[in-house]
Amino acid sequence: MNFLFRYANPHEFMRLSGAVLPFTAVATVLCLGVGLYLGFSVPPDYQQGTTVTLLFIHVPADVVAELAYGAIAVCSLLSLVWRHPLADTAARAAAPYGALFTALGLITGSLWGKPMWGTYWVWDARLTSFLLLLFLYLGYMALWNAVEDEARAARAAAILALVGVVNIPIIKFSVDWWSTLHQGESIVSGKVAPVYLWPLLIMMLGYVLLFLTLWMVRIRTVILERRARNLMQAGTP
Amino acid sequence: MNFDMGAYSVYIWPAYGISALALAGITLWTLAAWRRAKARLAALEKRPSQT
Numbered sequence: 001m002n003f004l005f006r007y008a009n010p011h012e013f014m015r016l017s018g019a020v021l022p023f024t025a026v027a028t029v030l031c032l033g034v035g036l037y038l039g040f041s042v043p044p045d046y047q048q049g050t051t052v053t054l055l056f057i058h059v060p061a062d063v064v065a066e067l068a069y070g071a072i073a074v075c076s077l078l079s080l081v082w083r084h085p086l087a088d089t090a091a092r093a094a095a096p097y098g099a100l101f102t103a104l105g106l107i108t109g110s111l112w113g114k115p116m117w118g119t120y121w122v123w124d125a126r127l128t129s130f131l132l133l134l135f136l137y138l139g140y141m142a143l144w145n146a147v148e149d150e151a152r153a154a155r156a157a158a159i160l161a162l163v164g165v166v167n168i169p170i171i172k173f174s175v176d177w178w179s180t181l182h183q184g185e186s187i188v189s190g191k192v193a194p195v196y197l198w199p200l201l202i203m204m205l206g207y208v209l210l211f212l213t214l215w216m217v218r219i220r221t222v223i224l225e226r227r228a229r230n231l232m233q234a235g236t237p
Numbered sequence: 238m239n240f241d242m243g244a245y246s247v248y249i250w251p252a253y254g255i256s257a258l259a260l261a262g263i264t265l266w267t268l269a270a271w272r273r274a275k276a277r278l279a280a281l282e283k284r285p286s287q288t
Contacts, residue, residue: 040240050245054248104256108256217271218271227278231278231281
């Protein structure tokens with residue numbers, strides 16, 4: 001906890017994130033570059049043909065969609081329970097990225113579903129719970145914008161984020177609990193051939209780094225906007 | 238590298254195109270907002286103190 005509070009201070013966060021950002025930015029570009037190169041060098045899959053290349057953008061988008069939600073949930077908990085001063089800012093800042101990655105997961109998945117399943121969309125457990133994730137993000141952002149008083153908005157949004165967390169294990173285990181068109185878990189259980197696994201892992205890392213980089217820049221932006229607002233208020237007689 | 242996706246091109250390229258556009262777009266939006274905030278704060282800090 002002490003560690004978290006030390007960097008909770010906006011000043012410390014600006015210093016630390018400023019030092020880390022150049023590295024995460026460069027690592028993002030490297031991972032995405034290498035990942036795409038390897039991704040377009042794989043042989044067609046014996047069942048899925050060339051659509052296997054969709055793996056490298058579909059799964060990373062889904063992973064970040066859930067990771068960003070987890071980040072919002074953790075920040076919300078820190079804000080509600082420990083009154084962590086930067087947590088609300090961090091939670092709110094992650095939402096638009098989470099929503100975008102969720103949308104990308106849905107779009108790339110649907111473009112993969114058509115050639116493999118014969119349909120863009122099916123109301124099965126995995127797809128429906130993932131669509132719900134998008135609505136959770138949109139609801140979360142709408143709630144922040146709807147409540148005028150910032151402290152109350154933060155509280156309401158944090159509660160919504162924490163209630164919505166129940167959806168994350170549902171997404172994860174939906175393919176085990178219900179019969180679904182979507183394939184089951186295959187990465188951790190080692191069912192992905194190494195030739196596809198490496199580009200996938202590198203792209204995943206690239207997507208995660210991209211999210212972390214953008215999230216940090218966004219938090220920094222909000223901190224500066226707040227400083228400017230305080231200066232404005234101090235300046236008005 | 239192989240960019241010939243055969244019959245599945247109609248599904249693969251839109252998926253890659255939309256992903257690339259969306260990620261590039263949100264990166265530019267994030268950077269633009271950062272620059273705007275930085276410039277605004279700098280302008281405010283340059284203002285003569287009114288106290």
